[in-house]
Amino acid sequence: MIQAKDLTVGYGDVVVLENLNFSIERGEVFVIIGGSGCGKSTILKHLIGLYEPMKGDILIKGESIVKADWEEKRRLMKSFGVLYQAGALFSALTIAENIALPMEEYTKYSEKEIMQHVNEKLKLVGLQGAGPKMPSELSGGMKKRAALARAMALDPEILFFDEPSTSLDPVTAAMLDRLILDLRDRLGTTMVIVTHDLDSIYAISDRVIMLDKEAKTIVARGKPSELRKSNPPPAVKEFLERAGLSRKMD
């Protein structure tokens, strides 16, 4: 579904990550992990076509998003949705208008049909009745769920999540994790998640890659449960054993 080939990313002349190679399968929950500042969000922004890599290529459904012109990029972007760290809901629009926007632009649905779909999406994320509210009237968790509803507006094949559990309390974060798994199971959506929340990593990921700031590349990959058992490098071990997770894994 998604393939990164010899990918080198950075800012200006500074290389943040280099020679990354990985692929993400259809219907998989793929998690990109690593400590703060290792370039997780940077790689995500390259995968969704916001930044151009210094070197290498990114294929989405076999098509290069790096080499695509704006129209091709636009077509590819319609096939995925993105949940940003802070939700990135359009603050001047209501929640319903936020979710309706992609449908108004890309579908031929009537106004009534759009509202029907908006209500369905809101129900899916457990926000029935929140449509007329403004984003500023919602709590952090509700904003994230509303943003997820917007990301799913066009029923995308891929969903990208940038730190979905950041600024959420553990209960809400766990609820969001359940929602992600539920959506994957029900709709078969491919999920690409950037996080450093260990609970989420173990709860939802099928496969992870771990990035390292010093090595500037992928230092571990595989199923999270197998990673710890496979005598990983010290940095990976330290990361995975934080917060007493070793006990949890045992």
Next chain:
Amino acid sequence: MSISLFMSENKDKVGENGASGKFELHEPQIRPAVEYVGETSIHLWKDSINILAIIGEIAEAVWYAMKNPRKVRWRETLYYMDVCGADALPISCMICFLMGLILGFQASLQMHKFGTDLYVADLVGLSVVKELGPMMVAMICAGRAGSAFAAEISTMKVSEEIDAMVTMGFQPSRFLIIPKLLALVMVMPVLTIFGNVVGIIGGMTVGVYSLGIPIITYFNRTALIVTPRFFTEGLIKSAVFAVLIAAVGCLRGFEAKNDTHGVGAAATSAVVSGIFLVIIADTLMTYLFSRF
């Protein structure tokens, strides 16, 4: 359409990843003049390129809007018309009235010496309609609308709303610039008409109460001297100023750095650049109108 304009500062974001994001304290240095001139030249060059790029984006978006008028965000356009027009009317009228009053008063002091009191109507009428009316309204709009546009867009940038827009496949120019541009182009000439009228009334107040010119005489003289051509020139100027203020306000918003300082700097820069461009454009148009 290129998204590079909207993503212009991403590649400078080194600190976030800690790659070279150390905080270092530097001793203040006196930079050589050559270095300063060089840096300023590069900055001006980049700025000119960005202004050309945004003009291209706007032209493309306007063309799209003309071909697909139903795709224009009319509700947002109406909102900005209200904010930039109706809300700015009292302050525009107040400033234009006072400007007409000051101009009339200064003119009356000089004209009275030569016994040409009635020519105060000529001076006030022509100055207000051809220059000062559009210019004062433009200054007010640069301060109110230009800075608001820059602050709004830069805040959207900070909260990743622009990124969200791009990854939804939307052209930020179509969503964010066109409604603001259309609104300002529609309301600024209207504000200018109001400004012209109250500016002339300001001059008339001095003429009537200070110089003792009968109202009807002052009015007839103004109507004689302010021809439809001069009136139209002022309105054309006003529409051009609107395009410049909206464009540079939006540009500064898109160029802003992703932090709170960036939002403030974008708003300040939008006002300064807006006023500067308005004066340059006014100079050019005044010359052109005088030739034809």
